[in-house]
Amino acid sequence: MDWKTRAWDRGPAFPMTLGWDLAGVVVRSTVPAFAAGDRVIAMSGQISTGLGTWADLVAVPAGLLTAAPARLPLVQAAALPLAGLTARQALDRVTPAPGERLLVTGAAGGVGSLAVQLARRSGARVDALVSRIAQVAVARELGASLVTDRVADLPVGAYDAVFDTASVHPGAALAPGGRYVSITDDPLPADIPGAAKNQVREDAAGLADLVALVDAGELRVRVGAWHAVEDVHRAHELFEAGGVPGKVVLIF
Ligand SMILES: NC(=O)c1ccc[n+]([C@@H]2O[C@H](COP(=O)([O-])OP(=O)(O)OC[C@H]3O[C@@H](n4cnc5c(N)ncnc54)[C@H](OP(=O)(O)O)[C@@H]3O)[C@@H](O)[C@H]2O)c1
Structure with missing residues (x-):
């Protein structure tokens, strides 16, 4: 910031x-x-x-x-x-529930690394998209299940919610009707109904x-x-x- x-x-x-x-x-x-x-x-x-x-x-x-x-x-x-309040408030927009599957992009970053940990506490399964292979172990250690540095490796239509901290827009990974929150400067994807941007x-x-x-x-x-x-x-x-x-x- x-x-x-x-x-x-x-x-x-x-x-x-x-x-x-x-x-x-x-x-x-x-x-x-x-x-x-x-x-x-x-x-x-x-x-x-x-x-x-x-x-x-x-x-x-x-x-x-x-x-x-x-x-x-x-x-x-x-x-x-800043990172903690951003993670907490953005997660409140998508409220991951026990048993649900959430994707956090930029999961090794300042906001993302806290979001993975906070979301895990809700009982959701949390997967992570990181930018480099070296960050895979970091996201795993924070509690993420599936961790990848390649958008193409994400399961299609699998996520109840996506929290985008990295301007990645992995819209195809979102299940139909899934929730989407972004904290980036980019415009929200037009093809995701209800997509929200959160300002801390x-x-x-x-x-x-x-x-x-x-x-x-x-x-x-x-x-x-x-x-x-x-x-x-x-x-x-x-x-x-x-x-x-x-x-x-x-x-x-
Ligand atoms: N809306 C708000 O209220 C609010 C509040 C705080 C921050 N922000 C914004 O939110 C974003 C994240 O903030 P932050 O403090 O967490 O930044 P950060 O610490 O730089 O974290 C961003 C993470 O995303 C990773 N990344 C970059 N491109 C990626 C890609 N294509 N795929 C997967 N991961 C990728 C980065 O990896 P590398 O380091 O390897 O590039 C880094 O780990 C920034 O744009 C910031 O300005 C917004």
Whole structure:
């Protein structure tokens, strides 16, 4: 999201600060719910609010904050808010039920890897489409059943629901009447009735639910690389090149 916003010719007006994810320590609070020293995480809808999180000090409405997972260091917890809320809210649009079959595309990515794990908790069978053979093992380890890097290998008409995070549109894999949700910038496939696009919303309570799953050891957050903010160029280049095994975290 951040590199796309940077590269976007219609992006927010300058001056702007990038950044949707935040993990840090409260230095000053004006509300009783949080005190200096608390470890917190948040997602900020940077494009619409202009409130970016890539800074040493961030003034953020307390309503966006959630206690950080106790079992993760903050540099790892930073990878949860945007990707986790996106996965959770998009899955709510297709509500995979026990015994149903769901396909997640981009299953080794930031959103996809969390979506596979969350969808498995619903009792659905989750299959995964990844971009490279090296990611097959990753998606399997997250709980996906059939994992492939080739659209042609997907069973035709087999899925009750598809969650597209990778602009793949594997429409032929969807069963007649199946549900389809996308989070990508691409137009929705016209041939899938009811196909929906989901835009992530700030939701501190939803984020707290994800934190509880992390702390219970039931949700794994994958970080592929850490960079100091001075190295932000390299972080963008690395991510844009693709194939990073998890989120890229900037450290301030
Ligand atoms: N609508 C919203 O609210 C919302 C919120 C967050 C993100 N997004 C968007 O959602 C998308 C996913 O976000 P993300 O953070 O999960 O990105 P990400 O970490 O880059 O994950 C995308 C995954 O898709 C894989 N992929 C790319 N092309 C593929 C293909 N043809 N077949 C199978 N897999 C493929 C990528 O593999 P490689 O790394 O090998 O290329 C990567 O593993 C992005 O477009 C992002 O901008 C939307």
